[in-house]
Amino acid sequence: MTHPALSVTGLTVAYGETPAVFSVDAAFPRAAMSAIVGPNGAGKSTLLKAALGIIPRLSGEVLVEGRPLDTVRERIAYVPQRASVDWDFPTTVLDVVRMGLYRKVGLLGRFTGAMNAIARDCLGRVGMEDFADRQIGQLSGGQQQRVFLARALAQGADLYLLDEPFAGVDAATERAIIDVLKSLKAEGKAVVAVHHDLGSVPDYFDHVLLLNVRATASGPVSEVFTEANLSATYGGRLAETHLGELRLAKGA
């Protein structure tokens, strides 16, 4: 039997006394794009970070292709939320991408040409090759996001975890990012993204986890992205008109 790219079982994370994520079971398939969707404060980013070991989990299990996290770390790439990156740091776009290669090349590898070639190639995939020698702080938000995606690509991972990759980016960047993610899926890799725009879920994603501290539903978009499930996830926070605009799956 093939294991899912990422699975969490009974995952619970708490800040102090309050659980941010409570007893979530979810599996994210390979060769697919999955979204984690839910209202603000639903624990979407927390779940992603707990799955990566950035935030300690209170209980539960995280498996990557059926194996524990620590044994497969180099096969996971992470793109953090843009605002959480400290920019008071003199570094070029190419440097940031090369940092993605750090595990592969070790101490002296930083200075070999092969590393630069891989880094430039990855910048090309996100349409940023002309910005290689710019200071990272000089780029727009969307451009920075693309550079961090290139950094993840350089890692050559099998599982890509992205925290709000489309937040605050321009339309051209959203297009560029989605094209890259679709090409990853075509290569058989798994993409899991925290996503906040309900309208684009059916267009972009195959699989969805609806989350509001607890998982309300998880599965193929065509089956679980229903009005009933969304109402259960968002409570009264989704207006009828908003629901009407969404391309929803037919509820059972």
Place this chain on the structure above:
Amino acid sequence: MLLDPFLIRAGLAALGTAVAAGLLGCFVVWRRMAYFGDATSHAAILGVAISFALSISIVVGVLATALLMALALTLLERQGREVNSSLGVLAHGALATGLVAMALVPGGGRIDLDAYLFGDVLTVSWAGVGIIWAGAALVAVLLWWHWSALLVATLNPDLAVAAGVRPARQHMLLALLLAVVVAVSIRVVGALLITALLIIPAATARGLGRTPEAMAAAALAAGALSALGGIGAALWADTPVGPTIVCTAAALFGLSLLTGRVR
């Protein structure tokens, strides 16, 4: 010729200090650890008093006290509390405790306090120079060894964890190296001005380097220039060496701002 042996020793001691402080200073600036540096270096005065009380080597006493302070601060930060005021309390509390302890140590009245507060590089021995360069080498080697991990942890701690780097461990390493820098710098610029030597060359380099490596190299150069230029200026103007080195560094920083403006 002017180059008496004591001057060569002083020059080498100041250069070694500039190497250690210049390199580590980049991380102090990037990670905004200036107050952290203050607290650790002020604890050194307490270390001096303890060294006298126990009749042990000053370097050992200062290193041990600075290490303890750095570890205490690291643990404090890990608690996730608002640490700025706590750092202030610890920094000045340690300094004042050190000064009081100095007065209580038997024979403490004969201790040349100025030498430990503001440095006394002109009387450094060859053994002292050796210790300074050993410390500088340790700082340089450990930073080189952990360079990539330190950079990732500085750029984004979450990204570092995801890549299998432990930011807490990297922070601990920096705290340890800070204690080493304090122990080797106290002879050159004194406890009160060590933070200046950490921050000013790195801040000067901030506008000059486009990559972390280039900035570290520029900080090293700015530190070395300040050390040698400062000793020269102090001899010429007959001023205290430690403060003159820091004045030279500050002047270089001003100059870098001007040239940055012109470009």
